[in-house]
Amino acid sequence: MEATLTPRGRIGIMVEAEVISPDVFQGLGIGEIEELEVWQGPEKHPLAEFFDVEVRAEGSGETRIVIEGDVSRVKRIGQSMKSGSIEVHGSAGMHTGTGMSGGEITVEGDVGSWAGMEMSGGLLTVLGDAGDHVGSAYRGSWQGMTNGRIVIDGNAKSQLGGGITGGEIIVGGDVENFCAIRQSGGTIVVRGSAVRGAGAEMSGGTLAVEGKVEQISPGFLPAGQEENPKLADVELIGRFERLTGDYAAFKNPKGSLLLKEV
Amino acid sequence: MTRSANMIIKNGYVFDPLNDLDGEVMDLFIRDGRVVGDLRAGERRDAKVIDASGKTVMPGGVDSHAHVAGAKVNAGRLMRPEDHYRSVREKTRLTHSGSGYTIPSVYKQGYDYAAMGYTTVFEAAxxxxxxxxxxxxxxxTPILDMGAYLVLGNNWFIMRYLKEGEIEKAAAYAAWMLRTHKGYGIKCVNPAGVENWGWAKNVAGLDEPNIHFEVTPREVIRGLAEVNEMLGLPMSLHLHANNLGHPGNWETARDSLMIPSGLAPANRSEVDEPETKLDCRRRQTVYLAHAQFNAYGGTSWRDFCSGAPELARYLNQTEDVVIDSGSVPFGPATTMTGDGPAQHDLYVITGQKWSNTDVEMECGSGVLPFLYLKTSPVHSVQWAIGLEVLLLIDDPWKTIMTTDHPNGGVFTRYPDLIAWLMSKRARDETARECHKWAYDRSSLGGVDREISLYEVAVITRANPARTIGIAHRKGHLGPGADGDVTIYDLDPAGLDSNDPSSIRSAFGRPEYTVKDGRIVARRGEIVAVPEGRRFYTTPYVDEDQELEMMADVKEWFKYYTVGFANYPVPERYLKNPTPIAVNRPLEAVVRR
Incomplete structure (x- = not known):
């Protein structure tokens, strides 16, 4: 089944639409999808108030949702999804793919903050830029993404991969502050540059930065050089310096910071 | 209350230990919110009738030790957004929304307790x-009747008076403080030790004098226990013993519990005496908080083991102690206590986020998130100890079931505790799932005892009510008691201890929770939201003593950051304030 949602106009107060998920849509008719409830501020509205819904039932396989247009004021698209796919031909709002455990989300534009927060499986691809806290832990929690893969073609902001314990995040562009803060596992690759605090309080896993790190965290110690270091699914080309840390936070940390030599 | 609350609860199996009812099939009558022997014909006609045939009927649950209100609870909420976003309650036509698992918001907390059959909850510190x-x-907090124990074990005025041997002035001060702050009873947390925490230290033994005041834990415990009985408070001294959370501390607990021995329990509260079969006034002179945290054996975390058998042996020999269990049901918790140094020790072990507060001349506190894991050897032993203290102490009237919410676990896990206590099979199943230390380092595996519904009623309502001196209206169903009744979908005739899941679900979701003769919860759903009462005590002391004591207080008040006029809690802060007069002139004991 394939459902197409076309935004009906500009959205004022942001809409909380965790119902836009293949697991929820599966087996529903067009009328039932139109009646799914979303919160806008203190009020509940049917999904049809914000979207024109079309459904094509053919094809037995998994559920696919296509969003035709900008939904940057729609939050929680694909939250907790387990299977199926979502394609957004535009930008998406905050919490896109939060807590997803399977399936695929592709956003052609940008995503807001908290994309892929605490995700445990699946693939989230963003062709544009991302906000803060990509794949990170929720506020107060120390465990972020545990598995799965996030690919950001553009830039991301601060605290990308905060508390990540497993899985992969690959950023094509630059990141801002405290990338990989409290990372304890998994892999983060930044093709561009980072600002300060990269890998702060890291205890495990790997953060590779191919561009420049403006200010390297003081708790990292040199651990040799490597040619084309191997990471799980990612190719790194060139000569990298390996640093271990963060000794400022832990006695025996296993975090690796790979910095490309320029 | 808007309408008269008359009710007949028909044909239930009634478990009311204070009236010696062990599952008798009978009808209960409630008039205007209070239990009565019968209703007149006219009252019967318009009474709400509940058919409780084949169901278990008990007095409303009473939690005598939980952390449910105040600064440290709120500090926990503030530092744990991650505790809230996954545990959300939607608003309904009647109820507020709320969030939080280990430290729920006040609304959610009230609804969750009521939905679980509890109607009375006391804040422990x-x-x-x-x-x-x-x-x-x-x-x-909606629905619940509540009160709060005043923390006095490291109070500068108390410590000074005890050092100087001025026990009457200490009593006068405690009485004034209870009246001033609308407190219910005296709580004593790590006596003399929290004061040392102001200098990053603790006390090492019961006879180590603390810094500056040079009083020992022994002197504080003995002093406050004497003060408690001089004032004739409804509850005995409530003790959070020294050395909490450390391997080998069961000896400290036992030695602490011996300190008040010889004192006579004297609950001189001025209340309407109910017609209960058993004496509804307390027997104990010390009530030990969360025994699990003070029943550790071994000398380090490596040879850590249960000390519960040794502690229970002492409890089995003495009549003047009651404990609550502070059991650990595994899973998320938020530790919070006035024991600042104990919380720092936890911080050093876990590296978790940690909040620490010094409360000026009075006490301290710490808060730290915690997760009890079945894979952890130490946590598995803690689980075992929390059940041992309830199963190895023979007389249920010496024990109370708690999780020291939210320290050992969340109060909504009480049904799991009941299932473990009632079913050896449930214990064996869990022991197989957790670290082998659970049975290897405790005696729990060899315990065959399975407690009865009658004993459940003792440790979850009758005894908490009697221990804290509220059993004239709570914890029983005799005439004069508050019309607080819980009806569980559990047929005692078909009770099978080998089916713990049905025990768990029956206690987790009562058919009815009745408060003051009105149904407040039905199968987990809140159907009425009355406002609860606030109990506090107003002890009388000799006026001359009080005047002399007040002169000292005013002199030392310069060290406080608040003005004297802003210190008291005005009665208008309380909803349905319900003072309990204690020790009024005729019976005042003035020792000179």
Missing amino acids: MPPLEARHTHEEMRA
């Missing part, structure tokens, strides 16, 4: 300076 905050939160 109210620092005097945070009394306003505590009362504000209790005021906002």
Whole structure:
């Protein structure tokens, strides 16, 4: 089944639409999808108030949702999804793919903050830029993404991969502050540059930065050089310096910071 | 209450230990919110009738030790957003929304307790300076009748008076403080040790004098226990013993419990005496908080083991002690206590986020998130100890079931505790799932005891009510008692201890929770939201003593950051204030 949602106009107060998920849509008719409830501020509205819904039932396989247009004021698209796919031909709002455990989300534009927060499986691809806290832990929690893969073609902001314990995040562009803060596992690759605090309080896993790190965290110690270091699914080309840390936070940390030599 | 609350609960199996009812099939009558022997014909006609045939009927649950209101609870909420976003309650036509798992918001907390069949909950530690905050939160908590124990074990005035041997003045001060802050009883947390925490230290033994005041834990425990009985408070001294959370501390607990021995329990509260079969006034002179945290054997975390058998042996020999269990059901918790140094020790072990507060001349506190894991050897032993203290002490009238919410676990896990206590099979199943230390380092595996529904009623309502001196209206179903009744979908005739899941679900979701003769919860859903009462005590002391004591207080008040006029909690802070007069002139004991 394939459902197409076309935004009906500009959205004022942001809409909380965790119902836009293949697991929820599966087996529903067009009328039932139109009646799914979303919160806008203190009020509940049917999904049809914000979207024109079309459904094509053919094809037995998994559920696919296509969003035709900008939904940057729609939050929680694909939250907790387990299977199926979502394609957004535009930008998406905050919490896109939060807590997803399977399936695929592709956003052609940008995503807001908290994309892929605490995700445990699946693939989230963003062709544009991302906000803060990509794949990170929720506020107060120390465990972020545990598995799965996030690919950001553009830039991301601060605290990308905060508390990540497993899985992969690959950023094509630059990141801002405290990338990989409290990372304890998994892999983060930044093709561009980072600002300060990269890998702060890291205890495990790997953060590779191919561009420049403006200010390297003081708790990292040199651990040799490597040619084309191997990471799980990612190719790194060139000569990298390996640093271990963060000794400022832990006695025996296993975090690796790979910095490309320029 | 808007309408007269007359009710007939028909044909239930009634478990009411204070009236010696062990599952008798009978009818219960409630008139205007209170239990009566019968209703007149006219009253019967318009009474609400509940058919409880084949169901278990008990008095409303009473939690005598939980952390549910005040500054440290709120500090926990503030530092744990991650505790809230996954545990959300939607608003309904009647109820507020709420969130939080281990530290729920005040609304959610009230609804969750009521939905689980509890109608009365006492906050276990109210620092005097945070009394306003505590009362504000209790005021906002729906449905429940509440009260709060005043923390006095490291109070500068108390320590000075005890050092100088001025026990009457210490009593006068405690009485004034209870009246001033609308406190219910005396709580003593790590006596003499929290004061040392102001200098990053603790006390090492019961006879180590603390810094500056040079009083020992022994002197504080003995002094406050004497003060408690001089004032004739409804509850005995409530003790959070020294050396909490450390391997080998069961000896400290036992030695602490011996300190008040010889004192006579004297509950001189002025209340309407109910017609209960058993004496509804307390027997104990010390009530030990969360025994699990003070029943550790071994000398380090490596040879850590249960010390519960040794502690239970002492309890089995003495009549003047009651404990609550502080059991650990595994899973998320938030530790919070007035024992600042104990919380620092936890911080050093876990590296978790940690909040620490010094409450001026009164006490301290710490808060730290915690996760009890079945894979952890130490946590598995803690689980075992929390059940051992309830199963190895023979007389259920010496024990109370708690999780020291939210320290050992969340109160909504009480049904799991009941299932473990009632079913050896449930214990064996869990022991197989957790670290082998659970049975290897405790005696739990060899315990065959399975407690009865009668004993469940003792340790979850009758005894908590009697221990804290509220059994004239709570914890029983005799005439004069509050019309607080819980009806569980559990047929005692078909009770099978090998089916713990049905025990768990029956206690987790009662058919009815009745408060003051009105149904407040039905199968987990809140159907009425009355406002609860706030109990506090107003002890009388000799006026001359009080005048002399007040002169000292005013002189030392310069060290406080608040003005004297802003210190008391006005009665308007309380919803349905329900003072209990204690020790009025005729019977005042003035020792000179």
